[in-house]
Amino acid sequence: MALYVHWPFCVSKCPYCDFNSHVRAEIDNAAWRDALLSDLAHEAALNERRVLGSIFFGGGTPSLMPPAIVSALIDAAARRWTLAPGIEITLEANPSSVEAARFADLAAAGVNRVSLGLQSLEDEALHFLGRAHDVREGLAALDVAQSVFDRVNFDLIYARPGQSETDWEAELARGLSLGTGHLSLYQLTIEPGTRFATLAAQGKLTPADPDHGATLYEMTQAMTQAAGLPAYEISNHARPGEESRHNLTYWRYGDYAGIGPGAHGRRAGMATLRHRKPENWISAVSRNGHGLQSEEVLDAASKGREALLMGLRLAEGVDLDRIARLAERQVEQLVDEGAIARLAALGLLRREGPRLRVTPAGMLLLDAILPEIVTV
Template sequence: MPPTPFNPAAPSAEPIALYVHWPFCVSKCPYCDFNSHVRADIDEDAWRDALLDDLTHEAAMNGGRPLSSIFFGGGTPSLMPPRIVETLIDAATRHWSPTHDIEITLEANPSSVEAARFADLATAGVNRVSLGLQALEDEALHFLGRAHDVREGLAALDVAQSVFSRVNFDLIYARPGQSEADWEAELEQGLSFGTDHLSLYQLTIEPGTRFATLVAQGKLTPADPDHAATLYERTQAMTAEAGIPAYEISNHARPGQESRHNLTYWRYGDYAGVGPGAHGRRGGLATLRHKKPENWMNAVARNGHGLQSEEPLAPEDRAREALLMGLRLGEGVDLERIARISGLTIEALVDGNAIARLSAHGLVRREGPQLSIEPAGMLLLDAILPEIVAV
């Protein structure tokens, strides 16, 4: 019997998450569009009002639902004026119904300037910080294009742990020339800080980046895939032993301390995105805000919101997104749920023969409607997904 077709207009009692994008950086960095992101001075009141208008529009589309998380991201959100952060939190918790344990996260660079604002941001309502340490070696930080050094980064981490109830920081491994012993020592140091969450990413060479150019010029040799796999396996073993096992391919947490906001993405829940360039998913619609700050501001002034587009997602697109996101999680996906939200049959979602074949090799596990990638399969996730995802 086919599942009940998904109705985007139907009201939902499922929690929603809110993403707020603050596009400004205070200095040039390798991750930003210099022309649209670097600002020395902004009209703070105008930005507060525009963000409130954009948020109000999203809330009118799906207000009243439980709000499980707010995430402030973008250029340098930890340099947002705390009064704007507080105003946005207050508005969001009026428009939606905050859960009793609502998670309010802010991304931060580990600089002394930003760390000096942590206490005020905590007072404003932020209860979790995600700190971009990226490495615990000065030479590696220089290679990665970071402005901070290890001393400054660890000082910021110390302030964060004294102010926020929950702290995450990230590290990048499988860097050129990094030995197994090097990474073990760095990860052991990272684990010694006692945070409840770690994001541990392998260095990837993305097309169009500075790293890709260096590789093409023969000035950079990426880590050998077998060596990178060894580092991944050591990462899983060391974090599990420390009580911070992986719950997603690159994210580790003590039980109960997983990122609730990111889990909304990975579990394919709805999330509202406000601010320049913010994406969102709302009742089967994909929303996108104007990326350039000036264009976004003009759109808000003209329309009351910064939307550039609001497009219905085809059933196949909803199913594909849910599978590709959810199979990154150790818990995997519920195929019956994905069939329900997409209107497709389970047989149309996944290739049963491929699942059976990969299960025999210990790479995939299916128990009734639950499908997950085994730990050994996570190493091969990019190759496995095209094999088993049929949409």
């Protein structure tokens, strides 16, 4: 199984971000360490004798965590679970010089993979995206990360307003030249409740045209494939063997425990959810010994639906026989075979025995394809 740890705090809120992140003037680090350890202990007691394949510190900005807290959580996980040989331990980080200065201590704590939020390799775009770093600082942090951690990923956001094909081609080519084994490449989306959503509603921000976004997506697939980092998920690209094992647990519908504010989990057929607001979560831990807001037993149909929706994001697709067992249904009750045949004839899906996958052309239309074929 996998473990997700959520650190909800950021220095500032980015205008495109709808994640569970919060800005606080002061943080009681000792209280947060103790609360996270209590939340972890609760999950460990419910998942005894499990092997832990990955740990992921997400946020928020977990690179703002004192390395001593990261170390304490990794040590606690090692005591309470069996760690798989070569366990992947990832931490998300902002590429500021202050946070990069902590990388060696984080590596000493046990982190062996970092995911850097570079977001762009153009200073003007970084300013637009509300990022505190500039390109020079970001690349310096990347250099430090590559010298300290075994594996490195960085994020880029494209299909920004006014970004041309030539602009993105040059930026992506530069990104591919930097030598990381994993890239997360996301199109800018305007999420409800964000600053960008407000600006768009006021007519002060015009999102990229969807057709233009599709062109940039196709360019992205071709360039990453040619560079030896093919897409293994709709927005994630890696050299073979450097895929995110933690995220593959989600997409392959494995078990994972989630601790910290707003963290979700899936364990032993249960959907778990922690209190979202930091103050509510830490109060719940103080009161109950854990931060759980809800635990829900998933029925078989829900498990089958979730496994399909997650798995079809992957280039490898899904094993329909496995999902049928999860859903306690026949394959014919999970998917619309007629719709699959029609979409396969259009080159959007491929069916090979029990394996169903969305083709690269189909990934562009994934949101439209899923309701057409998933019937469970």
